[in-house]
Amino acid sequence: MSGKGPVAPRVTVITPAYNVARYVGEAVDSVRHQTFTDFEYLVVDDGSADDTAQVVLSHQHGDPRMRLVRIPHSGPSAARNAGISQAKGRYIALLDGDDRWRPTFLARQVALIESLPPDVGLVFCQTRSISENGIPIKIGWQQAGRYDFDEFLVRNNPAGHGSSVLIRASCFADVGGFDESLPYAEDLEMWLRIAERSKTPVLWGSKYFLVDRRLRSGAATRDTATGEAVLDQLLATQAAKLRRYPVADAYVRPALLALRYGSDPKRARAWSAAARSAGLGRLVQSRAGRQLLLWDAMPESGRTALRRAQERTRELAKRAIAHGGQKPAL
Numbered sequence: 001m002s003g004k005g006p007v008a009p010r011v012t013v014i015t016p017a018y019n020v021a022r023y024v025g026e027a028v029d030s031v032r033h034q035t036f037t038d039f040e041y042l043v044v045d046d047g048s049a050d051d052t053a054q055v056v057l058s059h060q061h062g063d064p065r066m067r068l069v070r071i072p073h074s075g076p077s078a079a080r081n082a083g084i085s086q087a088k089g090r091y092i093a094l095l096d097g098d099d100r101w102r103p104t105f106l107a108r109q110v111a112l113i114e115s116l117p118p119d120v121g122l123v124f125c126q127t128r129s130i131s132e133n134g135i136p137i138k139i140g141w142q143q144a145g146r147y148d149f150d151e152f153l154v155r156n157n158p159a160g161h162g163s164s165v166l167i168r169a170s171c172f173a174d175v176g177g178f179d180e181s182l183p184y185a186e187d188l189e190m191w192l193r194i195a196e197r198s199k200t201p202v203l204w205g206s207k208y209f210l211v212d213r214r215l216r217s218g219a220a221t222r223d224t225a226t227g228e229a230v231l232d233q234l235l236a237t238q239a240a241k242l243r244r245y246p247v248a249d250a251y252v253r254p255a256l257l258a259l260r261y262g263s264d265p266k267r268a269r270a271w272s273a274a275a276r277s278a279g280l281g282r283l284v285q286s287r288a289g290r291q292l293l294l295w296d297a298m299p300e301s302g303r304t305a306l307r308r309a310q311e312r313t314r315e316l317a318k319r320a321i322a323h324g325g326q327k328p329a330l
Contacts (some may be wrong), residue, residue: 122160122167156254
């Protein structure tokens with residue numbers, strides 16, 4: 001007697017988790033409590049030295065959709081790739097172990113991608129930033145709608161981070177997994193690869209705020225020096241591929257961020273010079289371009305003073321958040 005095998009889930013959710021015992025329970029709960037239920041959930045413990053794995057198991061509560069995968073510590077890209085290699089879903093969603101989703105994340109993301117033309121390979125949502133203890137700090141808005149390679153590079157990764165996306169599994173079959181050699185910007189590199197080489201190259205932004213991204217000290221994405229070095233290499237290889245924008249446009253937002261927060265004044269000046277090569281008339285057409293011109297016109301002493309003032313403001317805000325209010329429910 002022959003019979004059909006188990007039906008594959010529509011979505012595979014993958015959480016790469018490394019030394020996030022303090023936060024991963026919230027991440028797991030936010031997945032298990034989704035209003036959309038047709039998913040499998042793989043938490044990949046990336047060789048954590050703390051109690052991450054134990055916390056994950058304590059939040060499983062016998063949920064058959066959920067499985068813990070253990071690998072030696074290899075970095076977030078390797079952890080994501082380990083999950084992707086075992087994924088059965090038509091779509092793949094990524095949630096970092098220190099972030100959390102709103103309950104309708106999967107329902108809205110699946111409904112969106114299935115309402116769009118079949119050449120859309122990835123959808124992403126809007127993001128709210130939260131503090132280490134889960135208090136909302138700010139929201140980051142990106143234009144909703146259609147994006148391509150040029151716009152994702154020039155706008156410096158509108159998706160922002162991996163926890164905001166839902167991706168067709170076929171994209172990974174087309175372009176391969178995350179680049180495990182990159183300690184930073186591996187998300188942007190992957191989204192650009194999908195836009196450049198996959199059979200479904202269109203990227204699409206949702207209008208909904210569906211993910212909380214946790215900002216915490218010590219996280220890999222907060223290592224400014226490493227991030228700028230990797231981004232410098234990425235820009236050098238990717239900017240020349242722009243078709244609808246001049247190469248200079250790819251440097252505007254990185255130059256602005258480097259002048260505001262960067263650790264390497266020499267690189268900030270080089271990026272600024274590259275951005276200004278498009279001409280004053282083009283820079284003044286965008287808000288980022290106008291801000292870049294202002295920061296670039298300041299003497300270094302003025303930029304240093306302004307950075308210090310901004311840092312003091314951020315520290316005061318962190319203290320106020322840490323000592324006030326209750327952690328909001330999802």
